[in-house]
Amino acid sequence: MKPNLVYVLYGSDRFTRDEQVRGLKRRMLAEPTGEYNLSELFGGDIGLGDVRAHADALPFMADRRLVIVHGLLGRLAGASKPAARRGKSARTRATATPVRDNDALEALLDYLPLIPPSTALVLVEDALDPAIVAGRLPPERAHIHAYDRPRPGDLGRWIERRAKHHGGKLEAAAVRQLAQLAPDDLGLLDGEICKLVTYADGRAVTPDDVELLSVTPEVTIFGLLD
16 A cells, blocks of 8 residues: 555455455555554545545644545446445335436545545446546556456456455366356355365365355355255
């Protein structure tokens, strides 16, 4: 995490994107006064004033601050719905309709080059045209990264990488079996991989392990109840 840098992290693979955000937060919290120099903003009612209040503040007994803003840039650009505050229901989020706000968007983009050298700003979005930011910041000031869900043909390699991340490995047949689950939430699939690697305890995960521990497409709710 570098100060004087704007991170734009966006895309449909929320699991990997949010994992990167958590990594940035862990690095800040590992600092002696990290908890006082970390701000995270959610909600459809946040605006440039809220961002500036946190980003313009001097670091507390440190050299840098980290400010994470969820959903603001995409909302102003009309690319996504507002990011709900923690505790808000999915129904509340679903009622919001994306509307472009050109004046507010321009004000935010005009501010990005003015962020203090001690602040790293992270803009987290579900959907976004990256050119909106790329054209307003020099390349050395912007870190723009897209996180796209793996295509069906790439899901097997994704599973293998996550198994390696958790310190294990899977037999090819087990990878194919897990890939058939294809959940909408990759976090759930990663949880299954972690569970299987832990159960295997150093050996390769087999199809029998998957059948024993994971809910496959053939398993019905009635079978689970039985």
